[in-house]
Amino acid sequence: MTASGIERDAMHRALALAARGPRGVNPQVGAVILAPDGTVLAEGWHRGAGTPHAEVDALSRLAPGGARGATAVVTLEPCNHTGRTGPCSEALIAAGVARVVYAASDPGPHSAGGAERLRAAGVDVDAGVRAEDAEQLIASWLTVQRLGRPHVTVKWAQSLDGRAAASDGSSQWITGPDARADVHRRRASADAIVAGTGTVLADDPALTARDDAGGLLPDQPVPVVIGRRPIPETAAVRRHPKPLRQFDDLSTALAELGAQGVHRVFVEGGPTLASAFLRAGLADEVLVYVAPVLLGGDRLALTDIGVGTIGEALRLQTSRIDRLGDDLLVVAHPSPEGVH
Template identity: 40%
Template sequence: MIHWTDKERTFMKEALRLARRGWGLVSPNPLVGAVIVRKGKIVSTGWHSGPGLPHAEAAALAAAGKRQTVGAELYVNLEPCRHTGRTGPCTDLIVAAGIEKVYYSIPDPNPQARGGAQALEDAGVETRRGLLAREAYDLNQFFVKWQFTRRPFVILKTAASLDGKIATRAGDSRWISSKVARNYSHHLRAGVDAILIGRATAAKDDPELSARPWGRRKMHREPMRCVLDPGLRLPASLKLFDPSYGGPTVSFCAPDAPPAAVAELSAAGVRVIHIPWDGRGRLSLGKVLEALGELEVQSVLIEPGATLAASALLDEGVADLVHVFIAPMFLGGQDAPSMLGGAGVEKLTDARGAEILRIARKGPDIHFVVRPQGAFTPPPGFLDLPEDGPSGHLEEEG
């Protein structure tokens, strides 16, 4: 078991804090922060702010200047790359700068970029892996899952009353959650590559599907807006199809969707993708994710009605993380939709289990972050670092 000092942890925490600044800016690249330390003091920092822009290590090295980097330590939350992509290899810069020791949290899962630590060792730079590995993995799970599976990481987000209803019996659902909870949802939207909804939600709520977190209106990229509309029955007048509201729109339809509707939507700039049925009369979510992965979508936020939630969580089990906001109200009604529709399971032993990762308050609401059974986990060996403990800690915020 590796023992990390408090100082080492503090420096890597700072690298992780810097990495978070790239939320919503860096995809398809990872979130990375770097800190250069000399004689126990931080001399410079850097973070990656988007594709084609300097990597965190390069930014930190440039900010320090050569006099400060000789014999210094570098803390970075991802193994430095040794490949030439849109920018050059970070390992060359680190060696040229005279860095003596590199701490990194997790290996680079990208087959083209990995091997940086070995290249550094070969050049005489000491490397130490695994510092705050769990936190670093949690931060970059979109990137890691896509690198290993070529499918996006799936977050499902829903808001319900205390009695589990997502709308009233008349279909009124705006708003169940508080402003603070909705702002958090916009923060999630700002950080993902795509948002996915079902046809009924699009028709009833006419959402923009844009990301509007407080104070960040123009900083992030707008996520791709996706809808499951098997027969392409949604009217073209919906905000979802209007480019002035948000990112590009993708409509997933059935193999036999009317060709005239396909042509009309395509002419309006909507990408139409045909998806096979799942055997239960719905579009296959597995195939939807495959198609999104091919478009280099690394993360998708599903904002489901009861029908889509049941498909995603129970029938196909595609969710990797679930955010549930519970609002302090009771709605009742046999016919008011609950969080999950569909047929449901018959026996308790058939339930999909879940692990609660976090419970917090969002204004008057309670926010659960849950990892359902069947969620993505990285392959053995990638995170076999027991010293940082499991991320499934239960945290209660005041």
């Protein structure tokens, strides 16, 4: 049975409800319960780890038996496992729901299988309704499920001739105010911002997301430092509104951050750290801010990324190029083939 116009409208509403929930260990999910005549009976969304899932949240707003014969419209395939809460598939079956319409399939090895369980219980199931919109909403969560780590964006600013700093090490500012404002907006949309100990000790960055006047934006990424050298108590990053996290290596950092609900990692820690992420194959997106200046010298924007010959070059696919004042932003992703 193909989703009706009423069900598609309900999915639009469910997606809006899902967006109210926080990013974290669990995905953002919304649900709408429809009566057989299409009337909305109840709505719900997931409010964070340990709270009822969207389907259960919506069902809890109905009297016992109130969902019998109803249709549940959900942005993600109902889960089929017991974690902090029980399986949503079982909750829908127990409530007497007759039909389930969902958008995105659950890729989790432990939580998937809800659709199969519902069908086995005689529930009519329609999958993939507005799946692209749902997947876009939870794209970072899906990355964590598929890769087992957060989505990583590696950013750097460089001169037209590929330098990250002048010969004396000075680098503020290669790019102009429009490019810097764009960086701060992207910091605010990330869950964590990562720098290396070398950059923190040399430049004393605050690792905050700020507005044009220098004030803190409402959303701040968790500051993360990679490296073994101690960070002074007087360092600017220790005055960040969120506690500093420090790790010895990239893999440990990503694993622990992912386990704590960090989905989006923004790396801007200088040439050494950017190169390390690229060399390890841990960059999902590359942002390169290019300023129309020439610096010369040996302060390259990248160091060794494991490329010995041209045949080993890391090939990227450019997804967009934006002009920011006099500067250019190149957004690229590693090609599916990786190296050529």
